[in-house]
Amino acid sequence: MLLIPCPWCGPRDEREFRYGGQAHIAYPADPEALDDGAWADYLFVRDNPAGPYAERWFHASGCRSWCDVERDTVDYTVTGSCPTGAHPAAGPDEGPCVSPYCVRRAVPSTGGTR
Amino acid sequence: MTGRRTGAGPVPDTWILFDGGEVPAVAGEPVSAALLAAGVRTVCRGIRTGRPRGVVGIGTGEPGAQVRTEGPDPRPMAPATRVEAREGLRVSGLAGYGRLPEQAPARGGDARWAHCDVLVVGAGPAGIAAADAARAEGARVIIADEAPEPGGDARGGGRDAWAAATWRALARAPDVRALARTTVTGHYDHGEHAALERRGRDDLLWRIRARRTVLATGSTERPFAFQDDDLPGVMLAGAAAAYVRRHGVLPGERAVVAGCHDEALWAAAALHDGGARIAAVADARPRTGSAAREALRRRGVEVRTATSVLRAEAGADGGVAAALLAPVGPDGAARGEPVRVPCDLLAVSGGHDPAAPLAVQAGARLRWSAPHAAFLPEGLPPTTVCVGAAAGTRDAGAAEEEGRAAGAAAARAALGPPVAPPDPVHTGPLGPLAGAPVGGLPDVMRSRGASAQGHGGEGVGGPAAPATPAASSGSEADAPAMALFCVTGPGTDAARVYVDLQRDAALSDIRAAIAAGMDSIELIKRHTTIGTGPDQGRTCGTVASGITAHLLGRTMDEVGGTTPRPPYAPVPFTALAGRARGDLIDPLRRTPMQPWHEAHGAVYEDVGQWRRARYYPRGREDMHAAVLRECTAARTGVAALDASTLGKIVVAGRDAGTFLDRLYTGNLSTLKPGRCRYGLLCTADGMVLDDGVIARLPDGAYLVSTTSGNAETVLDHMEEWSQTEWPELCVHVFNATDAWAVVSLVGPRSRDVMRRLAPGMDVSQEAFRFMDLREGEVAGVRARVLRVSFTGELTFEVNVPSWYGLAVWEAAMDAGADLGITPYGTETMHVLRAEKGFIVVGHETDGSVTPLDLGMDWALSRTKDFVGKRSLRRPDTARGDRPQLVGLLPEDPGTVLAEGAQLIGGAPGPGAPRARSQGWVTSSYDSAALGRSFALGLLRSGRARHGEVVHAVHLDTAVPVRVADPVFYDREGSRKDG
Known part of the structure; x- marks a missing residue:
């Protein structure tokens, strides 16, 4: 289990969190303006890097705040976190x-x- | 008689039962010691061959003697070396696989979480010194060791008093936890470790989060292989000597000792000093260390160099009776005629393997060290350090010094520099993480990155040169170990050269694997099963690698070892389960009205974590009869449902309306206080997540109802969107599900009951319209009443604070008694809603169903965006042949379809075309109102197929059903006002 740095609570066990996938995928300002390909990209297509990855975690069994965490997907090094919104x-x-x-x-x- | 007590150790003070026979024992000693002392040679039998097997080792590395503990702490299988003798203990030798004890309650289990600055694994000289040094630096320390007592591999030497005293001091020290009988079973990410503590009948599973880890895990003595090396009486030399030193138990009277390093010679000396007659000492090396050789010479024993054991010979009792010694070359090949030396103890040793699994799990690689004749860990991350015998340091004094330095360094590293508190202020919302502050994160979060440091890390030097036990003088008197894995001669039967005793796997199996083309140790492990027994290759892994390297003509590093995955030692499932069993396996949620349901004979159904009344049988009624009666009451009189499990989420804040507009398919910002509206909630891909009624409270906040058991999902969904996408909206959501109990009064006579319950509330049709919310007093209690309907009938949904739920329910039952008020459960609720074609999320939806599939376009706003709206135009969601909600009427009105039955076109049968599923049945019931069975289902292009006959296939039956509109009852909606 990872140790995830909640910006509000400090490092906490992964068991307290829910994973939220890649960070910084903003809901499009005008979904209707997107063609089917662009909308499908928003819905389904995510990066899958071997290396640093900005991802979202939800401190579900803690402060119930979402945060963004940068984690290396190769060696699980966690380099930082910040509140989402x-x-x-x-x-x-x-x-x-x-x-x-x-x-x-x-x-x-x-x-x-x- | 072979094996006895030397008299130097404690006197037996109790008895144990082994295979039904009494064996004297010293309380606290391992069962293996008692068995050896009593001359019990055969403890169990080989899993495949049935060959007799005896005690081989000491401590956890025991390939031979496995026992099942029948009482008083039943365990299906454990090495005899790890079961402590005590009064009343009953053990039996184990043939093959472990078996759970019959008629014994399951072992207890519990879980504990702990944090520490420094975790020390192992309480030998290095571990104890490390923990003591870390404590002295002010660190919070946990030290854990598998054995009942501290001392590790050095127990029985000159350090026992020091080890015991230091351990006691550690146990008393504040902020130190000293765990005996505790195996650290795995190293996981970011400094997390699992550990199993054995406490009599109970196991305690620890999860320890450590800033720094000192691995002082010691080493495992390994044998080498030769023909009939599995006979009882063939033991590890160091283990045989340890029984003498630690327990005063001499495993045999007449010993042959064979090894390839000086420590085996010292073991021979110890056996001699314990009273054994040393029949021969063989060393495969051409030259031994002078100190050990001289020590033996003083005892009248000459060492035969460049000699080893080619074969063991069995006696009448099946145990070893003689060793055949022969001259050997550096590759273990025997040359020349063997000499037969009678013995009852054949003590062999091939060297010592550092116990490195945890180091490897932490990121270390293993590299073969020729001077040590062992794989040593290297490349550990900076948070983990390996010391003592685990790092190849054989000398106890040197190990202690290493441990002391490493413990102090680990403590200093863990305690400083001070950790800055996380600072959320200076990081912008949604800002790129590249600029986020990283200071203050514990560097254990970087624990997996292998560092450039050597295995010693943090101020600890490389492995000390191999040294003898402290008894020896001066390292110049020592000679390096030799790598010896297997001794064979021209007449050797490779099928009897056992490599893994626990799997009965032999040299011939490795040869067969290689002949079959396996050239990786991982493949050879899987092909031969070597290393898959209870000790997971602890004693035989390096031997298998060595033999493989020899056969393939490769170096040890090229062959390597198999991956030591967690757990390091077997962990009982009962320990993993902990207390999460029986009633505690999952929280059970009950409504405040539960006592009434209980008293009135309700039959229950689990809905998520909720226990709900399913129906209330009267007399000898079965479910079918009870449900038909309850349905009739709801449609013709008055009935009551405990709807407290309905999810209730309050959405408040300045922008609550805007927020709900963006999430729900309908417009909710325009909802006036005191009114309700039905809404659908979709995920971004357009699939239905939940549905429910949203009410606007008089204070402007919203009360959102969710499907029972779905409140947490909806709450999560709302928090995610409010926090991550629209932080500019002032919205506050919280779960009020448990705060309110709900009595749903249903049926044409429900208004009469309401008049009696709430005389102060105008419940007339004119004053209290459908989809109105009123606040007032019901049964003397502050209440919110909603005029919604999940049945099609006139309904008053009375919400009261949970404390009053039971009282208000009972008041309603009293008030409606003369009207025949009928309690009904979830089964009737389902029938009534299905008759109306109302969906239930989880029945009619499964995460792949859109509002359009359900025919609910009427619930979708055309004027605003909502989450998921754009997805409804995607080519896949917009296509016309998706499964769509339909009603299904079996051609035989008495047949109730199976839920989940597949829908196909033509009748199946011989000659019929291969049927392809066109959909499935989602809900199916018998209906009192319709006088027949009916169902809902999802059918490909279903809306265009009303009137068509399809077949519902379940198991071996296919039932013809007619496709119909999903609303079966009161299509005009005339009954909702009573």
Whole structure:
């Protein structure tokens, strides 16, 4: 089992995580504009390098945050991780989030705690 | 009589039963020692040949004597050298394979996780010194050893008191864990190790995550092969001497010792000192070390050089009675006439193999060292270091020094430099990882990369020159070992030159494998099964490699060894299972209404982790009769379902509506508080993941219901998309499934029951419309009531906090008693929904079914994107001949189709064309409302085939069925308002 560096919790056992495949495959801004080949590429085609690979992990049995991890697929060296996304403050014209459930609405644009 | 106690060791204080006979024993000594002392030569028999086999070794490397423990701690198979004698112990020799004890409860098992700075594997001189040094540096240390006592290979020498005292001090020290009887069975990624601790009736499976690992795993003495080398009384020389030194047990009265290194000569001296008569000492080398030779000469024993044992000879008891010694060359070929030397102990030794499996699993390669006549590990990653005999250091004093230096170095490396906390702030969302900070990651995460350092690593020098035991003086008096793997002569019967005793595999098998074209040691292993026995080639692996190298004319490095995969020692399945058995194998989830179901005779069905009532039989009713009755009640009166297992996910936050719009197929941002809407959830490839009703709560948040058992999947899906694709949306999702109990009141009379239960709530059709959500008091409890319907009938879905679930259910049963309120279970629920053509995710879908396949285009928004929408235009998902949802009516209305039956066109039979599956039955029931059987299925181009007759094939039967519309009951939807 790997030791995966959760950006929020520190190194944790792989058993706490769910794998999420290759990182940085963004959902296309306008899927309807893609032809069938390009859409199939988004859906199904992933890199398979022998070497460093940016991949996604979900700390399912921990903080339930997704993170991106760089791992060498040959020797499993893990070189870094960072949070996937972050919840920014509301835009200037939107006002603060007023949801009573929101625990992250005070997050300043420079980052912060959660 | 052969074998006895020398008197120098402890006196037997107990008895064990071996094959039914009493054997005196010293509590705590290995069973093998007791058997040797009692003169028991034959312990078990060869797996294929049935030849008698006795004790060969000591410790874990035991190729001969396997026993089954019948009590008091039953174990199917273990080496006699690793079973501790104790009062009441019953063992028997094992012929062939292990057998689980009959009528004995399974062994207990448990799991533990541990972290440490330094893990030391092995508690010989090197390991104990390493652990002690690491502790002194302030490291958290775990030290584990297979044996009951510390000391390792050096036990019985001059270091026992030091080893025991240091071990005790370690065990008492804070932040140190000293595990005896614990085998580290595997090295895994990023410093993870598995270890099996044997605790009487229980096994404890450890997972140890270590920053640094010191492998002080010692070595295994190996024999060399010759004809009839498997006879009882043929033992490893070092092991025979160890029985004398450690246990005061002399394995034989008249010994022949044959070896090819100085340590075998020292073993002969020890046997002599233990009281054995040394009949002959043979050394295959032309020249021995002078120290050992002189020591033997002082005992009146001359060493016959360039001589070895060509053959063992059996006596009347089947054990060894004589050794035939002959002059041998450097390749083990015997020349000249053999000399017959009578003996009852033939002690042989071919050298010592460093116990390297863990080192190899950590990334080391094995390289043959001629001076050591052994494979030594090299190229370990910087987080792992190998010391002592495991690295080829034979001298205990040198091993201790190596261990001490390595332990201190490992501790210093593990403790510093300080680990910086991870810093998520300075890494942008979705930013490329190349720029991400990497500082602060424990370098154990790089554990697999082999370093340029030698096997010693971190300040520990290369292997010390081969040295004799501490008893010897000065290394100039020693001679290097010789590689001797097999002794044969012109008359040798290769089929009786046993290489792997546990597999009864012989020299002839290796020759046959090579003759058949195998030229890799891995192939030869598979062809001969050498190395696949209980000890996994620990004692015979190098011998097999050596013989192969000789036969192929290759070097040892060219031949190499087989891959030592985990586990290093057998791990019982009961240990792997741990506590995850019986009721604990998986969490069992029950609803708050469970006591009522229990009291009313419900029959259960497991749905995911949930235990749900399937039906409530009355009297002698079977399921069929009960379900027809429950269905009738729901369609004509009032019935109640415990729907608490329905997944309930709250989606809240400023952008919850936008978020759900993007995920679900319909528009949900336009949903008004107090209203509900049905929605489908797809994965990006357009396949249905889940479906359910989404309600808008008065505070604007959404309550999303999911299929029972699917809440966790849907929650994961939502968190993934909200975090990874749309972090700019303020959305918060959480699972409220267990927080709410749900009583579903169903049927035309359900409104009457609701009026009684909730007098303060206007439940009239005008005030409480279909797809409305109301909050109020039901049975005196704060409740959310949804007017949704999964049956087609008027339904009030009453959600109350879980604490009140049972009370509200009971109140509903009381309130509806005079109306004949009928509890119903999942089977009736399925019949009712299938009559309406409502799908169940997991029945009608299997991850390859789109909304279009289900005929649910009406649920798809045309005005906005949703995840999976683009996929519905893909050529494969858009083609017309995909399996589509249909209704199926068996031509015989009394036949209930098997779910999963395949659908084919024409009737099968002799002469019929080879049938190709055109679909399958997804749900199938008998219906009270329809008065007949019916089913749902997926059929190729099914929507265009209504009215056609196809055949449902299950096992040997083919039933004609007519394809129909999937909605069988109340197609107008007139009944949902009561």
